[in-house]
Amino acid sequence: MDKLLIKGGRPLQGEVVISGAKNAALPELCAALLTAEPVTLTNVPRLQDVNTTLKLLRMMGVQAERSEAEPDTVAINASNVTSREATYDLVKTMRASILVLGPLLARFGEAKVSLPGGCAIGSRPVDQHIKGMQAMGAEITVEHGYIHAKTRRLKGARITTDMVTVTGTENLMMAAVLAEGETVLENAAQEPEIPDLAEMLIKMGAKIEGHGTSKILIQGVERLGGVAHRIVPDRIEAGTFLCAVAAAGGDVTLRRARADHLDAVIDKLRDAGATIESGADWIRVKNDKRLRAVGFRTSEYPAFPTDMQAQFMALDCIAEGTARITETIFENRYMHVNELVRLGAKIEVDGHTAVVQGVPQLSGATVMATDLRASASLVIAGLVADGETVVDRIYHLDRGYDQMETKLRGIGADIQRIK
Numbered sequence: 001m002d003k004l005l006i007k008g009g010r011p012l013q014g015e016v017v018i019s020g021a022k023n024a025a026l027p028e029l030c031a032a033l034l035t036a037e038p039v040t041l042t043n044v045p046r047l048q049d050v051n052t053t054l055k056l057l058r059m060m061g062v063q064a065e066r067s068e069a070e071p072d073t074v075a076i077n078a079s080n081v082t083s084r085e086a087t088y089d090l091v092k093t094m095r096a097s098i099l100v101l102g103p104l105l106a107r108f109g110e111a112k113v114s115l116p117g118g119c120a121i122g123s124r125p126v127d128q129h130i131k132g133m134q135a136m137g138a139e140i141t142v143e144h145g146y147i148h149a150k151t152r153r154l155k156g157a158r159i160t161t162d163m164v165t166v167t168g169t170e171n172l173m174m175a176a177v178l179a180e181g182e183t184v185l186e187n188a189a190q191e192p193e194i195p196d197l198a199e200m201l202i203k204m205g206a207k208i209e210g211h212g213t214s215k216i217l218i219q220g221v222e223r224l225g226g227v228a229h230r231i232v233p234d235r236i237e238a239g240t241f242l243c244a245v246a247a248a249g250g251d252v253t254l255r256r257a258r259a260d261h262l263d264a265v266i267d268k269l270r271d272a273g274a275t276i277e278s279g280a281d282w283i284r285v286k287n288d289k290r291l292r293a294v295g296f297r298t299s300e301y302p303a304f305p306t307d308m309q310a311q312f313m314a315l316d317c318i319a320e321g322t323a324r325i326t327e328t329i330f331e332n333r334y335m336h337v338n339e340l341v342r343l344g345a346k347i348e349v350d351g352h353t354a355v356v357q358g359v360p361q362l363s364g365a366t367v368m369a370t371d372l373r374a375s376a377s378l379v380i381a382g383l384v385a386d387g388e389t390v391v392d393r394i395y396h397l398d399r400g401y402d403q404m405e406t407k408l409r410g411i412g413a414d415i416q417r418i419k
């Protein structure tokens with residue numbers, strides 16, 4: 001199992017190119033199931049989750065290949081879909097496999113998808129995906145751990161989800177584009193990956209309005225065509241690098257990054273004392289002093305993202321003062337806390353709130369990654385800790401970061417992968 005060995009204490013300098021967003025790539029790869037015509041995605045990040053999605057599509061008979069000449073380009077052809085099933089073996093390694101449910105049901109009138117089950121950050125049910133598709137007329141049964149869905153043709157419906165759900169909104173939007181009549185999605189998620197998916201679907205011939213707001217209107221069409229689409233930059237990867245540089249100190253410019261998708265995180269970094277400038281497709285972060293601890297509360301976009309909670313907490317650990325952090329999206333997203341404490345952090349958790357009392361220095365140790373963003377927070381802590389930090393179980397990191405250690409080495413970090 002690969003590990004990362006980090007020698008902390010080096011400031012970071014230079015430039016990093018931000019990859020395409022994992023959370024846009026996964027639904028957009030699944031959206032290719034909606035058409036028999038060729039789909040080309042560019043700016044596809046090199047991630048384990050993308051490999052898993054390509055494998056899932058191939059198991060359905062779909063041609064889905066990365067270009068050898070242009071590795072950020074993936075060509076997909078779903079003209080000959082031979083299976084409408086996502087098996088437990090794949091869904092258990094990647095929850096986002098649930099995103100094939102909407103497209104399969106919409107185009108073929110049937111789908112069999114394993115229930116994802118809980119994961120390291122929470123129980124994460126998919127009841128809203130199911131409820132929405134039932135409202136569109138699908139017959140759904142859950143048996144032997146699988147969702148079995150059937151319909152003649154989905155019918156447009158008015159759907160209000162009980163809570164804001166990102167993949168739920170995406171799944172229902174992909175189901176509705178081929179349904180008969182109009183669908184209204186109320187309480188829709190507004191994360192930038194949703195308008196990115198909607199724009200791809202519109203280029204395929206879908207009729208969608210209101211994407212990027214909490215009310216999405218979809219007029220179903222008979223069929224969709226092929227498309228070439230460039231995936232939006234990964235705001236969470238960008239936010240992770242911003243926190244790393246602010247914590248370790250230095251001066252780094254992120255290229256192909258969208259500051260307008262990171263307003264809440266950038267505001268908090270400025271409150272902490274980092275200097276941030278930005279243009280249309282770049283963000284520059286500078287810091288040469290000890291930061292101030294800053295509290296925040298995670299919530300749906302455009303508020304502070306839960307996917308940045310662990311990384312910002314790592315920064316608070318070595319800042320001056322005390323920060324109060326509240327996690328409102330997932331019930332169990334503090335698995336990194338005990339590992340940060342092993343590095344010398346002072347953190348107390350009470351329910352959904354963590355109180356971080358900044359310490360002047362962390363000290364390197366061996367720590368274990370428990371989920372994707374927890375892993376990133378341990379890498380940031382390792383970059384600022386005194387001595388050597390070994391981060392074990394980094395397969396979590398490979399699921400969602402495109403060559404993180406190579407990018408960090410490029411800006412001066414002392415970080416190596418050990419096999």
Ligand SMILES: CC(=O)N[C@H]1[C@@H](OP(=O)(O)OP(=O)(O)OC[C@H]2O[C@@H](n3ccc(=O)[nH]c3=O)[C@H](O)[C@@H]2O)O[C@H](CO)[C@@H](O)[C@@H]1O
Nearest residue numbers: 023096124125126127128129163164165166167168329330
């Ligand atoms: C692939 C992808 O895009 N993953 C992101 C997506 O996950 P994901 O789409 O799984 O997260 P949701 O937005 O659905 O979850 C929000 C909350 O709603 C609950 N819920 C959700 C659906 C449902 O049917 N029933 C239910 O109870 C969840 O347990 C959670 O407490 O949004 C999360 C919240 O921004 C991010 O952390 C993930 O990185």
Ligand SMILES: C=C(OP(=O)(O)O)C(=O)O
Nearest residue numbers: 023095096307372373400
């Ligand atoms: C929780 C995350 O992803 P997923 O929904 O794929 O588990 C994440 O990206 O932080």
